[in-house]
Amino acid sequence: MKVLCVIPARYASTRLPGKPLKDIAGKPMICRVYDRAVQAKKVAATVVATDDERIMKAVTEHGGRAVMTRADHPTGTDRLAEVAAAFPDVDLIVNVQGDEPLIEPSLIDELVASFEEDADLQMATVKTRMEDEAEIANPNNVKVVTDKAGYALYFSRSVMPYPRNTGCPVYKHIGIYAYKRDFLLNYAKMASTPLERAESLEQLRALENGYRIKVVETAAKFVGVDTAEDLAKVNEIYKTKGA
DSSP states (O other), rough: EEEEEEEEEEEEESTTTTTOOOETTEEEEEHHHHHHTTTTTSSSEEEEEEEEHHHHHHHTTTTEEEEOOOOOOOSSHHHHHHHTTTTTOOEEEEETTTTTTTTHHHHHHHHHHHHHOOOOOEEEEEEEEEOOOHHOOOTOOOOOOTTTTTTEEESSSSSSSOSSSOOOEEEEEEEEEEEHHHHHHTTTTSSOOOOHHHOOOTHHHHHHOOOOEEEOOOOOOOOOOOOOOHHHHHHHHHHTTTO
16 A cells, blocks of 8 residues: 555644744754654655645755645545545555654554555544543543444543443543545545534544444553643653654
């Protein structure tokens, strides 16, 4: 399979305007994400998809590859589909969020491997175990439950499973996805579904239409950048690593 990694990056952000260009140990955050994504061994090419010339310039001056997309996309999936449509020779699209500067390249390879193991698979994503009670209760942390084979049963902002009895772990959904290209193009055209609207979670559209989503488990800990506090935390991590 030919694999393309796409990193969507919008300048606008309610809590952290200009987020993709925020400095992380001497480099714009989007360049940090790009540098880690290109280390994935199973990816043929990596590209930043943006609607802002400033982000485009930062990536290209860094030596990376970026493409301009429309500014009026209602969802990230629509932006991703626009990029996928421009790469007809690609089999698989991996979507890495532009605010994940600690993304593990090996995790990208694990996602791709899921499709090598199952030729019928259309979509895959990631989960990690949660332990902190406050984090579990936070509706901004999306939870996922899977079947024994690792396929998603449901995603929710509510606590899942309900802890009537102890012993069942709670998993956080990490918003990194991989899609078969043809499926992604069709997925972006599907009408919004009731559960998707209720939870404000796009991935529920796939489940409601009968598609299976493979969920890869990782022990990696993610610090996505949504606030100035997150940015400071990631900067400290990079300084500790000497990056």
